[in-house]
């Protein structure tokens with residue numbers, strides 16, 4: 803688990819080409835998995851950060867963007883090692899979701915009970 807008083811966190815891909823700095827004043831917020839078509843395939847546990855609280859320290863040219871369907875969500879991954887780092891949410895476009903397994907100091911095995919968000923059948927942008 804993350805210590806509560808450390809608000810600047812480093813997030814890296816596997817090869818280290820991409821490094822992000824996150825400002826997380828309240829720690830890991832909105833922890834979840836998701837069962838939508840892309841999230842179920844990558845099966846990452848994600849948390850949320852406001853757009854202005856994510857800074858690309860290095861790897862601008864190595865980050866690749868992937869979009870599909872409505873092209874609202876923007877999914878980013880390292881084009882060298884293939885690791886998903888973060889995405890701009892479709893549900894809340896003022897936020898990024900990020901891969902907590904890429905966050906320095908996280909033991910992913912501590913997050914085994916993070917629940918699934920039903921993005922497949924009950925995505926807030928798909929409900930009238």
Ligand SMILES: [Zn+2]
Pocket residue numbers: 815816817818819820880881882883884885
């Ligand atoms: Zn990489």
